[in-house]
Amino acid sequence: MEDGVLDKCTTFETLSGFLWRARCQALRMLPEKQTKLIFVVDGRAKFVPPLPDGYCGNGNVLANCVRKAGDIVDSPLSFIIGLVHDATQMVTDSYMRSVVDYFEVTRARPSLAATLLITTWSKLSFHITDFGWGEPISSGPMGLP
Numbered sequence: 001m002e003d004g005v006l007d008k009c010t011t012f013e014t015l016s017g018f019l020w021r022a023r024c025q026a027l028r029m030l031p032e033k034q035t036k037l038i039f040v041v042d043g044r045a046k047f048v049p050p051l052p053d054g055y056c057g058n059g060n061v062l063a064n065c066v067r068k069a070g071d072i073v074d075s076p077l078s079f080i081i082g083l084v085h086d087a088t089q090m091v092t093d094s095y096m097r098s099v100v101d102y103f104e105v106t107r108a109r110p111s112l113a114a115t116l117l118i119t120t121w122s123k124l125s126f127h128i129t130d131f132g133w134g135e136p137i138s139s140g141p142m143g144l145p
Helices: 011-026 069-074 077-089 093-106
Strands: 034-042 060-068 115-118
Touching: 011 034, 011 069, 011 077, 011 115, 034 069, 034 077, 060 069, 060 077, 060 093
Parallel strands: 034 115
Antiparallel strands: 034 060
């Protein structure tokens, strides 16, 4: 934040931007190669009107940033973090509804070519989750279809 580009950023945005740049560098991606960062955003609080009390279904959506690898490698970290921040801010009620409509019509799957897919589990309560039949035996990641 020293360069004044960002007013604030989250730990997730910072780590995601850092990892995206590090991956581009480690893979020695060609500067003109398009690279993508995809991550899950919890959109439950974005719906207007709000989801009903007790709703326990999926409320997540994929957000993404796309840039040339050269831009990612050569830009200051603050710029990359800003891309991640902007992508999370794009998730609004209309964005969520648009995603639902899009997948209903197309059943499309995101391309994972030159893609880094990140998810955070920092707020998951693995050890205190109880759906009424006791503590979980195990937990694991969801898979893309």
